Every structure is written in structure tokens, then in C-alpha cells.
Amino acid sequence: MLTISELASYAGVTVRAVRHYHAKGLLPEPERDHSGYRRYGAGAVVELIKIRTLAEAGVPLAYVRELLRADVKEFTAAIADIDEQLRQEILERMRHRENIARLTTGGNLALPSELIEFLDQLRALGVDERIVQIERDGWIPLCAHSPERVPEWVARKRQQIADPQFVDFYRILGQALDQTNDDQQLAELADKLAPYLSRLADERGDDYLNDVDVAPSFAKLMDALAFDAAPPARRLIELLKKRGWTGWTKLERVDSRVRKASS
Known part of the structure; x- marks a missing residue:
């Protein structure tokens, strides 16, 4: 008969592991003998080696008891199921690694790779970094809200920035x-921007400017993010409203009656 230390040694595990397998119900725990020690038979060594082999192969302990009792057919089917689970876990971890690798800086948090590339394109075109940051922060809730639309929207944005006029915007x-x-200089910028927007819309259609079709309430949320980050932008939009255009996220023409009321 073997002590727990001898059992662990022969099976190539630690005493702590033996006790853990006892606690999990994988290895029967013998009664204590008259001297107060637990004694194990030779069969326990074989059983413990089987448990160790399955555990080292990556089989979750929750499945080990089932496998120890399975016949050949059941064992093969169970191993196939476990292998598929492990494969899915590996794929998930690989996706996690890819996501982590994209997070080279905290600024790109929660953004897909195609959007990070778009923001880099803006920088390469000489767009003010503050505008790039505002654009980035606006995309974060947009990506969370409608992730399935992001590729479509980014493709449209890329088409726009291929137009030198839009880059000027x-x-x-x-x-x-x-x-x-x-305020005077902001008014001058609004005077410059309003006819420019009208010309773009006349040439390419209003949808060319109103390119992110989200609910008005969500557009207001995104506008608030931009205005909080850049207060002059709020005043610029107020001035633009008197000149026929409104909105930051959703640029839209203003009805002439609304323009008169806001003047």
C-alpha cells in the first residue's frame, strides 16, 4: 500500500494535485488506516496517471470523470467535442491578440482597423490633429451603435477625402x-464655409455631405462630443445655421423659415 507522497511520486504529480483531484471527485479517497494515514493501492497509480494525462492534454477537469468511465466510442466522440471547443477558444484568443496588437496607443481603443487607417489618411492629408481626434471620438459610439454599417460609412468617407474640395472642408x-x-473670424469662416457646402451639395447632392445616416438623437450625442472637445465648433455651427446649414455629424440644409427665425 502507498502513502499519498508515494502515490504522487509514482504518478508524476504533486501531493497537492492528488488532494485537488480528491476534492473534484476524480480520484477516490481511501479511508484512513489504524495509524491515521490514507493508503492507496497500485490501481490508484494507474488512475492518477490517466487523470494527469488528460489534464496535461488540456481536457477540462469537468470532463475527466466522464472520459475515465467512457467506452471507446464515447471517448472518441467526447475528445472530438473537447478538441472543437479548444479550437474555438484558440481562435478567440487569436482574435484577442489581434485586437490587442491594434491597440498600439490608447487613442485607438474601440476602433476597427479600417477606421484607424482612415484617420491616418486624414493626418497624411494635413488635417488638423484636433479635427482627427474629434472625428475619432465620434466614431467610437458610432462603431458600438452600428458596427455592421462601419465598412459602408468608412468607404464613403474615403471616397470623400479623395476629393480635394472635401479635404479643404x-x-x-x-x-x-x-x-x-x-467671433468675427468665426463669422468669416462661416461666410466662407456656407457657400462652399452649398456648391458641394449642388454638384454632388445633399447626401454627399449627410453621409452618416443615424437617428437625430444619436447625431446630437455625437455633436455634443465634438462641441465639448472643441467649443468654437459649436459657435461655428450656430453661425452656419444663419447661412443655410446646420449640424456637425449630419450636415443638412436649413429651411429658409428656420433661418429667418434664428437670425
């Missing part, structure tokens, strides 16, 4: 951020 917005307390 981004640059004008960047200039507005420098006019913190100068």
Missing part, C-alpha cells in the same frame, strides 16, 4: 478651432 474646420474668442 476639413481644413476650414481646423482653422475654426483656433478662433476661441474671435
Whole structure:
């Protein structure tokens, strides 16, 4: 008969592991003998080696008892199921690693790779970094809200920034951020921006500017993010409203009656 230390040694595990397998109900725990020690038979060594082999192969302990009692057919089927589960876990971990690798900086948190590339394109075109950051922060809730639409929206954005006129629009917005307390200069920018937007819309259609079709309430949330990050942007949009355009996330023409009321 073997002590627990001898059993562990012959099976190639620790005493702690033996006790853990007892607690999990995988290895029967013998009664204590007259001297107060538990004694194990030779069969316990074989059983313990089987448990160790399954555990080291990656079989969850919850399945070990079932496998120890299974016949050949049941064992094969169970192993196939476990293998598929492990394969799915590996794929999930690989996806996690890919996501972590994309998070080279905290600024790209919660953004898909195609959107990170789009933001890098804006930088390469000379768009003010503050505008890029506002654009990024607006996309974070948008990606969470409608992830299935993101590829479509990003493709449309890429089409837009291939147009030098649209890139100029981004640059004008960047200039507005420098006019913190100068309402006159913001008004001059609005005077420049309004006819420019009208010309773009006349040439390409209003949908060319109103490119992210989300609910008005969600657009307001995204506008609030932009205005909190860049207060001059809020004032610029107020001035634009008097000149026929409104909205940051959803650029739209203003009805002439609304324009008169806001003047």
C-alpha cells in the first residue's frame, strides 16, 4: 500500500494535485488506516496517471470523470467535442491578440482597423490633429451603435477625402478651432464655409455631405462630443445655421423659415 507522497511520486504529480483531484471527485479517497494515514493501492497509480494525462492534454477537469468511465466510442466522440471547443477558444484568443496588437496607443481603443487607417489618411492629408481626434471620438459610439454599417460609412468617407474640395472642408474646420474668442473670424469662416457646402451639395447632392445616416438623437450625442472637445465648433455651427446649414455629424440644409427665425 502507498502513502499519498508515494502515490504522487509514482504518478508524476504533486501531493497537492492528488488532494485537488480528491476534492473534484476524480480520484477516490481511501479511508484512513489504524495509524491515521490514507493508503492507496497500485490501481490508484494507474488512475492518477490517466487523470494527469488528460489534464496535461488540456481536457477540462469537468470532463475527466466522464472520459475515465467512457467506452471507446464515447471517448472518441467526447475528445472530438473537447478538441472543437479548444479550437474555438484558440481562435478567440487569436482574435484577442489581434485586437490587442491594434491597440498600439490608447487613442485607438474601440476602433476597427479600417477606421484607424482612415484617420491616418486624414493626418497624411494635413488635417488638423484636433479635427482627427474629434472625428475619432465620434466614431467610437458610432462603431458600438452600428458596427455592421462601419465598412459602408468608412468607404464613403474615403471616397470623400479623395476629393480635394472635401479635404479643404476639413481644413476650414481646423482653422475654426483656433478662433476661441474671435467671433468675427468665426463669422468669416462661416461666410466662407456656407457657400462652399452649398456648391458641394449642388454638384454632388445633399447626401454627399449627410453621409452618416443615424437617428437625430444619436447625431446630437455625437455633436455634443465634438462641441465639448472643441467649443468654437459649436459657435461655428450656430453661425452656419444663419447661412443655410446646420449640424456637425449630419450636415443638412436649413429651411429658409428656420433661418429667418434664428437670425
